[in-house]
Structures are given as C-alpha cells and as structure tokens.
Amino acid sequence: MSQELLNLVEKSSLKAEIPHFEIGDTVDVHCRILEGAKERTQIYTGVVIARASSGSRATFTVRRIVQGEGVERKFPLHSPKIGKVVVQRSGVTRRAKLYYLRDRIGKAVRLRERRTDRTAKAKK
C-alpha cells in the first residue's frame, strides 16, 4: 500500500518519454541553465558510465575529460532541466557500471564502437 502511494506521487514527476541511451554511449546532454533572467541551453558531452535508482529518483552519470582532468556529472533523468539527450556514439560494454574508466587515461579510455542499433528494439 505504501509503495503504491509513493509510485502515485512519483508519477507526477516522471517525464512522458525518456530518451533512450545505454551504458557506454557517448551522449550530448542538453541542460537548461538560467543566466539571470535568460534561459539558455548548455551541452554537456561525455560517456554514460552509470545509471542508478528508479522512478522519479532515477539518475545517470556522464563522464568526460576536461583539460586532462576527469569530470563526472550526475543528472536526474526526469529533471525538467534536462532537455534532449542525444546519442553520438555507442560503445561496447560488458558491465553496467563503467567505474573502471576512472583508472584509465589517454587512449585506454576509448570504448569499442557498437554498430548495431538497439534503439528500435527498445522502442518495440
């Protein structure tokens, strides 16, 4: 009973359609940023290394290298501040969390590209 009520509350915060992407994908995250009174879109590009939680609490972590320094940003999947998430490149992965990328530098960070398109399958 408790869980049903919680789901009910979370439903109001869920996005109708969530962008399809997978672990290991290189994505462009379009985030809305308020600058003074003006709103603009900033694009954050990186590799999705983790997805966590469910319901309205779901998040995903995007890792990128900025000036030789690893930067990770965690986005709430259902946040109204997150616009589009565009997949630029898909990587082949064998695990759900790519935390091992943190220990790698340079060429070792690259993931083998996945050629098959799983988006259509997921939509079905």
Place this chain on the structure above:
Amino acid sequence: MAVGLLGRKVGMTQIFDPAGFVIPVTVIQAGPCHVLQVRTADRDGYEAVQIGFLDKPRRLASRSQRGHVARLDSKRQKQRAAAGVQPVAKPNTEPQRFVREFRTAVEGIQVGQELKVDIFANIKAVDISGVTKGRGTTGAMKRHNFAGQRATHGVKKVHRHVGSIGMNTDPHHVFKGHRMAGHYGTENVTIRNLLVARLDSENNLILVRGAIPGPIGGYVVIRQSNKVGPGTKK
C-alpha cells in the same frame, strides 16, 4: 482553521519544483479524519477538538471505544432518551485506531464532521509530531553524540565508551541526570516548520519537505506551524 490532522507516514521520495529543483519529500497519508468529540469549557473544563483516524474493526475495539462512536438510534440510547438523559453528540462512525485531541476552540466544528487535507490548503508550513523509531539499548556515542575515545595512542577496548562520569571524593557521587548509555528512541518528537510541498486531496496525501519522525506506517499528528515566517530555509 487551527485544528490539525492525523496521518500515517508513507515514505520518502523526491519531486521536482516548477523551477526544476529536486525537493526531498515525505509522503503522509492524512485523513480523512472524523471529529469524535468537541470538548467545551462548561462541560470538560477545557476546549479541544478530538479527532480520529482510520477505522478499527468493531471486534478489536473495546466496549468504551465502541460506545464513544455509537449511533444515537441504538436501543440503549433510546432507553436513555426515554429516561430523560440528554444525549451527547456522537460521530456515528466506526471505532477509530488513532485518536488525538487538539487543544483549541474551533468555530463551527461539529461532531461527525469529516476533515481532509484541504484544511491545509492555504498553509505554507506544518509541525509534525510522531514517535521516533526505537533503537533499544544504545551507547553514549549514538544516544548523546559523545565523541568517544581515540582509535590509537594506547586506548584499549574503550573506543566507544563514555569516559569520565564525575570527580573524586568531593562530590562522592555521580550527578543525577548524567548522560550515559541506555534506552534510546520511541520518544515523542515534533519537527517544526516543515514546508508543505504539495497537497493531493484526491488521494488524501500531504507532501512535506524533509524528514519526519517514526517508521513507515507510523502515526503522526500534523498541525499548522506556529513558527513565524514559515519557510526560512529554501
């Protein structure tokens, strides 16, 4: 409306505010509550409104609990009325699981009236009272936030102990009320000034920002906050 509501903790989750920020919320199933009794200065010596939450099966309720909500057209009530006893107003509901009084006089409230979350419609912040989770016998570090002792430098097997509890020959005893290990939890706690994040009158839910005392399923009392300037914290 100064009267509050009774409710049950459903759990915590998070929602997004219009600006897109995450608000951590506790979901409370509040009401509908029935007014069981209105206490007046003339009859009871004080003014209060007694309300109940959640129906209790009649077989589990005591005789007095059943009588408290009894119908006025029952056989016994008819006999009493015939004998000339002025009947006391009864709510005509099932016996209630959770009953509390609010020490206020409320204009125009009647026994049997149903109270819903709508009464908080124009209220920004609430105070919530509940019984905290029981923690059993607990050490002084967890119970009173004592610092404990060092992990090294010769400390032997007393890393989480209280330490010194007093002086020497004078005063020759430990002062009363000295904080030590002991039973912790299951105490009445009120969290004040919790922002009302959302009201859902359809499902009788009230969402407040932040945590409230007690386990999931625990009963809580919700009142309008008596703090001035609600929402000091964003």
